[in-house]
Amino acid sequence: MRDFTPLPPEKASTKKAKPHPTARITAPKRATGPEKSEMSGEAEDDEFLLEEYESDGEDVTRPELGKRPHCGGGSSSESEDGEVDEEEVTPKVYFTSRTHSQLSQFVGELKKTEFGRRLKMACLGSRKNLCINKDVLKLGSANRINERCLELQKTKKITKIKVEGDNRKVCQPKSSCGCPMIRKRSLQKEFKSKVSEQALDIEDLAQVGRKIGTCPYYGARDMVRTADLVILPYQSILLKSARESLGLNLKNSIVIIDEAHNLADSLTSMYNSKITSSQLKSILSNLEAYLNRFQSVLGAGNRRYIQTLTVLTRSFLQVLTSNQDGACTMTSMTINQFLFSLDIDNINIVKLCQYVKESNIIHKISGYANKLINQDGVNISSHQQQYDEGSSVASFQTLADFLRSLLNCNDEGRIIVSRPKFSGQPEDAYLKFVMLCSEKIFSEVTNDAHAVILAGGTLQPIEETRLRLFPSLSPSDIKFFTCNHIVPPESILPIAVTRGPSGMTFDFSYSSRSSLTMIEELGRFLCNVVTIVPEGVVMFFASYEYERCVYDAWVASGMISKISKKKHVFREPKNSVDVEMILNKYKEAIQSCSKCSRDTGITGALLLAVVGGKISEGINFSDGMGRCVVMVGLPYPSPSDVELTETIKHIEHLSNSVFVGAGNSSNNRYDDECKLQPGFDILRKCNKGGREYYENLCMKAVNQSIGRAIRHVNDYAAMLLVDSRYANTSLNMSSSCPTDKLPHWIKSRLTCAQNYGDVHRLLHQFFKLNKQLR
Secondary structure, eight states: OOSOOOOOOOOTTOSSOOOOGGGGOOOOSSOOTHHHHHHHHHHHGGGGOOOOOOOOSSOOOOOOTTOOOOOOSSOHHHHHHHHHTSOOOSSOEEEEESSHHHHHHHHHHHHTSTHHHHSOEEEOOOHHHHOOOHHHHTTOSHHHHHHHHHHHHHSEEEEEEEEEETTEEEEEEEEEESSGGGSOHHHHHHHHHHHTTSOOOHHHHHHHHHHHTSOHHHHHHTTTTTOSEEEEEHHHHHSHHHHHHHTOOOTTOEEEESSGGGHHHHHHHHTOEEEEHHHHHHHHHHHHHHHHHHTTTSOHHHHHHHHHHHHHHHHHHHHHHOOSSSSOOEEEEOHHHHHHHTTOTTSOHHHHHHHHHHSOHHHHHHHHHHHHHHHTTOOOOHHHHHHHHHHHHHHHHHHHHHHHHTTSOGGGEEEEEEOOOTTOOOOOOEEEEEEOOHHHHHHHHHHHSSEEEEOOSSOOSHHHHHHHHOTTSOGGGOOOOOOOOSSOGGGEEEEEEOBOTTSOBOOOSTTTTTOHHHHHHHHHHHHHHHHHSOEEEEEEESOHHHHHHHHHHHHHHTHHHHHHTTEEEEEOOSSGGGHHHHHHHHHHHHHHHHHHHHHHOOOEEEEEEETTSTTTSSOOOOGGGGSEEEEESOOOOOTTOHHHHHHHHHHHHHHIIIIIOTTTSTTTOOOTTOOOOOHHHHHHHOOSHHHHHHHHHHHHHHHHHHTTSOOSTTOOEEEEEESGGGGOSOSBTTBOOGGGGSOHHHHTTOEEESSHHHHHHHHHHHHHHHHHHO
């Protein structure tokens, strides 16, 4: 208190818009030598100082959400009038899907109908997809593009314009946005007029924006109010913060969610947050350096909050580096347990998150840290410098996200603490918040919207979806509609393959799938299949590790060389960036073989893919790209995964409370201790919901993978489910048959082959018939 110098009284109308802290630095008038040099350094660092901050009351004035600062060229009154004149169109239809490519496909289909001409449409995308400012785009990552875009809007460019009046010219200052792509309102109006003439997808919007020279990202956002149909990705509508930022009003609207088979998991993953020990070390180093440099000139509010952030960051690091139990490298706990164990339950995280959001602390501290790196004489390239700056901001943003996660209710999620292993492996320790309560998140959408439509090809079984998204609704309030596939029955051939060519029973359960004899039998089976199937064959494995294990064994035994005489062999890369290149090579190989197969004897290509990878979801293997899909085994996820275990326990508790009743569910309710038990033990304890969810995860992955092959009415393909468990009527008394969870259009045509001879005969007849029909 003795060191604190009170600031002069401010205007009553201002809460936080106080003089810059540098105003408090009173430099001596006669400074020489080192003092003069020190003053010079202070002046250079002024740009990194934070403005005064106070949060002594809860009624802090906050900026209105959902609106960005207007950056047009006209007067503020004119811009406000221009926006007020546009009335909100209701009812409105929101159509959302997981990826931009799926949204583009929908727009393509919409153009073929009369609705494409009748409806006013707005298509929203990310800045990374729609930004046309080359200086911003070259930053690369989506986070850096978002940050730079917002920075440019805060940076006002002041110009002087001449206004004639009373026979004299007067110069008036005029402010405009720092980004040249959103300065001129006339161009934005031209963009809006051009786009409203027809249905355009994201690529079309970006092209129109480049042609006119105005920002398509904000141009599309400005069209939402007057649109009948709004097309946007999952994050934009399912995240509450994104809805508020975009100004989306779901009242009396209809929300259509496509690809909804994994909606509950998609919802929870949006609210997950993870921070690593290396990020925490970087943040702590930057915080301490900033505090050491500016502690004497920072206001009391800023200093207090930065010290609090330092304490929290040090506590998070301590819990990751101290491993008291020795053997246990991963633990799970509730939010309250986590806060009490670190002795930080007395910190007001609500105000701290508010401070991080409303102050400019992330950019100030990151900027000062980057200046120190450059001052140290480290010789780095400009590209590396941009990367370091971006990673510093990203690390602070990750910390902010994790702090916000701690504001959730105690039973809505779990904190996963992953410590380094004693074996010395270079795996980074991390803290992760795992959201479990998808029903609460989704209720924010269902409570506002007039109706919500979940659409997808693999939504069944619907009971799990109902339990996780809207458990309070009775089944009578939910309308379920299903229909057959557009392809005729003779265009698909699903077969459950139980035995290989030598008569060995296929069993790809975890305990037996690594057997060399089993892998060799699978290789012999594939050698025979590629001689019958024309063009492309896609084979799915349960994991990258198992695919590598099988491929290495086939290379050693010479099986790959035999397969290569009939099909070019390709493998799905782990890096998603390389997937498109492999797919193009796969497609080119098939097309080239169709022209010269008689000369070489090679009839197409084989692609070894992984369930849950990029190829298994969202990639279309239409026509020759996928004449046969082979699913090896049942791709159950590992029960030892801590996040999966917590989700299973949460769903089991949900199902008990809904179906059994609160009185009888207490015996099965998992306590608050979150003790880590082996995954199989937890599955054995599950009565219904948890076990059902585990089985559904597997079969939804199967359905997504095998559904890649049939993409239009004239397409045809064979689907081989290679495992004896696909033919079992029931695995045991407590679980259902896997094929019961197949889509109806596949299950109704499924054939269980008792030996390889039946498979060979069915495949030969199928491709011979479809060749004649085409």
